[in-house]
Amino acid sequence: MSTAGTPDRALLPTATGAQTLAVVGPLLRRHRGLAVVAVTVLLVGTGIGLLTAPLLGHIVDQVVQRRGADALTWPMILLVAVAVGRGAATAVGSSLVARLGETVLASLREQFIERALRLPLERVEKAGSGDLTSRVTGDVALIAQTVRQALPEFSRSVFTIVLTLVGLAVLDWRFALVVLIAAPVHYFTVRWYMSRAIPVYAAHRVATGALQHQLLDSVGGVRTVRAFRLTGRHVDLVGERSQSAVDLALRGNRLVTGFFSRLNIAEFLGLTSVLVTGFFLVDNGSVSIGTATAAALYFHSLFNPLNAALVLIDDAQSAGASLARLVGVSTLPGEVEPDRPAAPADGSVRVTALSHTYVTGRPVLHDVDLTVRDGERVALVGASGAGKTTLAKLIAGIHQPSGGSVALGGVDSRELGPAGIRRAVTLISQEVHVFAGALSDDLRLARPEATDDELRAALEKVDALSWVEELPDGLATVVGEGGHRLTVTQAQHLALARLVLADPPVAILDEATADAGSAGARTLETAAARALSGRTSLIVAHRLTQAATADRVVVLDGGRVVESGTHEELVAAGGRYAALWGAWAESRREAVTG
The missing domain is CATH 1.20.1560.10 (ABC transporter type 1, transmembrane domain)
Known part of the structure; x- marks a missing residue:
């Protein structure tokens, strides 16, 4: 111990x-x-x-x-x-x-x-x-x-x-x-x-x-x-x-x-x-x-x-x-960058025989194969512990796989290096930090050279400009610790606006609307759809309505891909996803009638 x-x-x-x-x-x-x-x-x-x-x-x-x-x-x-x-x-x-x-x-x-x-x-x-x-x-x-x-x-x-x-x-x-x-x-x-x-x-x-x-x-x-x-x-x-x-x-x-x-x-x-x-x-x-x-x-x-x-x-x-x-x-060594980092050709993602273990003898992912086409929107679905978040973090370069490989834009992630992966992939989770300081500075973390007009354009794209302009000092309003307190929905809006400013070819949303409440979640789902437009996206779906609007749904169970297809195809197949969707739809009906 x-x-x-x-x-x-x-x-x-x-x-x-x-x-x-x-x-x-x-x-x-x-x-x-x-x-x-x-x-x-x-x-x-x-x-x-x-x-x-x-x-x-x-x-x-x-x-x-x-x-x-x-x-x-x-x-x-x-x-x-x-x-x-x-x-x-x-x-x-x-x-x-x-x-x-x-x-x-x-x-x-x-x-x-x-x-x-x-x-x-x-x-x-x-x-x-x-x-x-x-x-x-x-x-x-x-x-x-x-x-x-x-x-x-x-x-x-x-x-x-x-x-x-x-x-x-x-x-x-x-x-x-x-x-x-x-x-x-x-x-x-x-x-x-x-x-x-x-x-x-x-x-x-x-x-x-x-x-x-x-x-x-x-x-x-x-x-x-x-x-x-x-x-x-x-x-x-x-x-x-x-x-x-x-x-x-x-x-x-x-x-x-x-x-x-x-x-x-x-x-x-x-x-x-x-x-x-x-x-x-x-x-x-x-x-x-x-x-x-x-x-x-x-x-x-x-x-x-x-x-x-x-x-x-x-x-x-x-x-x-x-x-x-x-x-x-x-004195710890920092991230090791390749001598000649490569650049991805597009926004495609290819996962080959991917495995990962946090604790020896207890693998979380088992030989996962997944290909995401450039510009495709894929929802990752599964019960808690199925390996969705781990897969997302491996693609984003937060963890190194125990086995297998991840390729972004046709280039192995090891050839891209940590900095190259961050330029190619942006991951937004449900835990969004609002940095202390002017709201404009918070946004410029994604693109330091961005002008105020570019900041407003990014906010407009994710339907956040209206509430930002209502703040006491607009973009100059001090937020974060000791400043104006933002709601969960507003904090996620900022994260989505930073995604637009960073403009990566691949974006991953890891249950990014889970904590916003029903009304806030619907608002953020619309904002997320606009932010993801034109880029490859993987969505760790907390709400199956997100999966229903995706180009493809990938179902994980026990660290393995067990189903893959469109929402309609998987519901018609009557398999694991159909059962999840049925349970989800029933819970929504009970919530409405209750």
Whole structure:
């Protein structure tokens, strides 16, 4: 069983440490100037801040020696100047470090999106939508938060620790030496924590992806879940995966608690050592009370940065796990195009001995042979699970066949390559995404150079121009997330208009009118007929009225073609299609009379 608990899922890869460095390193080197400036400013700010302890130690000596109030004037002025200087340099330095991190993250995010969009769709489907979605949302958000908050703090803490140790050595080398007593405790604490935290955080990210995948499946397929009375099963699955994610989160919290308890022991040992050493050095006259005070203040000032640096390892482990998941996708090979891609001669489709298997030993299609003439409209009909959608996806190039071949326009699809197949075939399913932005931009995804007049012509062809012109800003109306909400029928209208703009020789509609309701379905069937005019089309028929108007009906059962002919021929033959049509017609009569 996989780590996600789903043996049928092939999760997208997670990069190793070396692979992550190989990708992030060049991005950092590209911005080395900004990195140098950021580090320099932070170092200066940290160095200025470390002047506080010796100044306070000097004030203690002045008080011990009874020098009077006048002797404290300049030290106090210098303390104020140190505070202002440190604050200004720290603010600027932290801003520069955050800017550097955001810049690198932006480049990495672009690489991720570029590669994710070019991944073979079959590979994405095998991983499950939740895996990729969790990476582009949760993982990116976690890294961004770390870059904005944890990275500047971690940088300041490391510089403070290093320069404070230098300051202790300047006061007296024995102070720097005794401070190292706490180092073994810190070392073993970090080692103990990292060995346990890394696998926990990595497993938690995978569990979160599995949970998101299950939520998308359950919510997105709610109609099917209810129809087959699978609600209880899906609730149980969501509960199981939620519990898995919660259990891993609690394990992480227990690790953090143990981590802090060990750090408290290190603080006690270190401060005790400095105070005892200071007592003996003052007693034998090696240092003044002010110097011993400065040493104690130095070590006390290490508490926050040292703890912060070690605590931020917690954030670093979580962000590192997310970063490895991003890099894992960005290093995946994209689609392979042939050196000399061919071009289809027309819109014909020929399927020869086509077979496909999602799970070993459970074939979905068996040696399917099908020829669709240029310009012919063919309806694919069959019960649920007959293999209609799988056949459509194989022709559209979304999946690679387990056996057999697909030829478009007389050219084997392998010679066309993924890009060539997309130019030759457009598939529209019942799940249409409306992209956030102007409606015109949504349409131009199909043809970026299209003019407004061409957009209107495409909308007019699918009977959508009237409602588009009634929108608040017409073509400029913002739709999608945060914008004007479109109905299911309107979203499908957009998809059909994009089909007209793309103008492929072959179009496939996979139950594209199924979710629109009766009135909406009739409207979309008319619009689809107009959009398909003049091109080869395959329709995965949800409503048999679509099959009745097709040039030919192909009936699938158990992954095989069992009947083929016109609607009239198949009804007259009294076979599988005639039975389906009879049941369909009866259900329609009952719906009307009821």
